[in-house]
Amino acid sequence: MGLTSRHLESNGIPTVVIGSARDITEQCGVARFLFTDFPLGNPCGKPNDVTMQAAILEIALALLEQAAFPRTTVQAPFAWSADSDTGWRESYMKIES
Amino acid sequence: MSQFTPTHRIAVSYIDKSREFYLNKGFGNPYRWASHTDAPFAKLTKLLSECRIAVVTTAAPDEAGGTDRKVWSAASDPIPKKLFTYHLSWHKTATHTDDVGSYLPLAELNAAAESGRIGTVSPRFFGVPTTFSQRQTNTEDAPTILKMCQEDQVDAVVLVPL
Numbered sequence: 001m002g003l004t005s006r007h008l009e010s011n012g013i014p015t016v017v018i019g020s021a022r023d024i025t026e027q028c029g030v031a032r033f034l035f036t037d038f039p040l041g042n043p044c045g046k047p048n049d050v051t052m053q054a055a056i057l058e059i060a061l062a063l064l065e066q067a068a069f070p071r072t073t074v075q076a077p078f079a080w081s082a083d084s085d086t087g088w089r090e091s092y093m094k095i096e097s
Numbered sequence: 098m099s100q101f102t103p104t105h106r107i108a109v110s111y112i113d114k115s116r117e118f119y120l121n122k123g124f125g126n127p128y129r130w131a132s133h134t135d136a137p138f139a140k141l142t143k144l145l146s147e148c149r150i151a152v153v154t155t156a157a158p159d160e161a162g163g164t165d166r167k168v169w170s171a172a173s174d175p176i177p178k179k180l181f182t183y184h185l186s187w188h189k190t191a192t193h194t195d196d197v198g199s200y201l202p203l204a205e206l207n208a209a210a211e212s213g214r215i216g217t218v219s220p221r222f223f224g225v226p227t228t229f230s231q232r233q234t235n236t237e238d239a240p241t242i243l244k245m246c247q248e249d250q251v252d253a254v255v256l257v258p259l
Contacts, residue, residue, distance in 0.1 A: 001155055001258035002131060004225050007239035009137035013246060014253045018202070021258070022108040029133035037108060041187030041259055044205075047196035057205040057255075061214060064253050065145050070138035088191040089109050093118040 002028030009070075016060045018043045022073075029071060032063045036076045039088045045078075052078060131231055141253060148252035150209075151219035153242060154201055155227050155258045156180035156194075166226035168241045173222050176203045185227065187259045200259050219249045227258070 002025050005015045009031045016032040019025050020043045025033050036043045036056060045053035056076050063074055080088065116127045141148065157163040158171060163184035171177065180201065182194040198204050203222060209215045223245055225238050246254060 001153070001225065001227075001256050003231060003234045004153060004239040004242055005254075005256050006133070006137055007235065008243055008246065008254055009139045011243050012139050013243070013251065014139045014141050015256055016253075017256045017258070019258045021111045023110045023112050024130060025258075027112065028131040029136040031136055031138045035108075039188035039191035040111075041182070041189075041192045041194050042196075042199035043257055043259070044199050044202045047193060047199045050198065050204075053198050053202065054205050054208065057202045057209065058214075060202075060255055061145060061209065064141060070136035088188060089107075091190055092109060092111075092188050093114045095118060095121045 001025075002030050005030045014064055016063045018056065018060050026071070026073060031070045031072070032060075032067045033071075033073045034060045034063055034076060035073055036078065038078075038080045039092070046080075128229065143252065145215055145253075146213055147216045149217045149219055149250060150206055150215050151246055151249060151251040151254050152201060152203060152206065152222040153254055153256040154180065154222065154224050155185060156182045156200065156224060157184065157226070158224065162224070166228060168226065168238050168245075169224040170221045170245055171224075173203055173218050173220055174207075176201075176207075182259055185259045194259070200257055202255060202257065206255070216252070219246075219251050221245065221249055 005017050008015050017030050018034045020036050020038050020040050022035045045056045159181050163181045206218045210218050223242050
């Protein structure tokens with residue numbers, strides 16, 4: 001998706017990427033990136049949480065308007081759980097010993 | 098206030114995780130991720146309240162689309178109740194994709210249009226497949242997305258990879 005964003009930008013269309021894989025998107029290099037620190041699958045907000053989804057889209061729109069430089073990353077101010085540590089970070093592609 | 102006090106970088110490194118995962122399975126030729134030092138940058142040329150905004154997703158329209166992995170488009174209205182995502186590498190033990198609003202922000206874009214925050218939502222949204230071939234993305238898929246955005250006179254794009 002980062003490559004598609006770059007192609008659109010190269011042809012004059014501003015973009016913002018909303019995603020949860022910070023390393024992949026930042027290493028690719030995009031103009032504007034809204035990072036949602038959630039398990040992969042729900043970058044626009046938790047399922048059925050319309051209030052959060054509206055807030056995340058608004059940050060993305062503000063990024064479109066206000067980012068002054070490429071590679072601008074903003075992190076959405078939400079945690080997947082209250083203490084951010086329910087094991088989901090470790091469980092993705094976990095190597096079973 | 099979070100009580101989470103990690104001893105390591107919080108954000109998951111999917112590049113490292115996937116490399117180690119597949120090395121452990123015997124695949125010794127790790128995927129080479131796209132990497133650039135700089136990034137192209139286009140600025141809005143009109144007020145956001147006058148802009149037509151499109152969405153691009155990595156989801157597929159249906160199960161066959163998950164296999165075909167081609168660029169696709171569909172009407173933004175009505176918003177689809179469900180898209181096919183099972184072929185993608187989202188975190189299936191931690192969450193689900195039953196609510197399209199969690200990865201396809203059309204409802205929130207419609208609300209933004211109704212409130213005047215943006216001009217309009219593009220009549221179509223677009224799907225781009227995830228593929229191991231960066232050549233395919235750069236020379237075929239991304240140019241097709243660009244062409245469709247130009248056909249719909251899109252001013253800015255929100256891209257959402259799952």
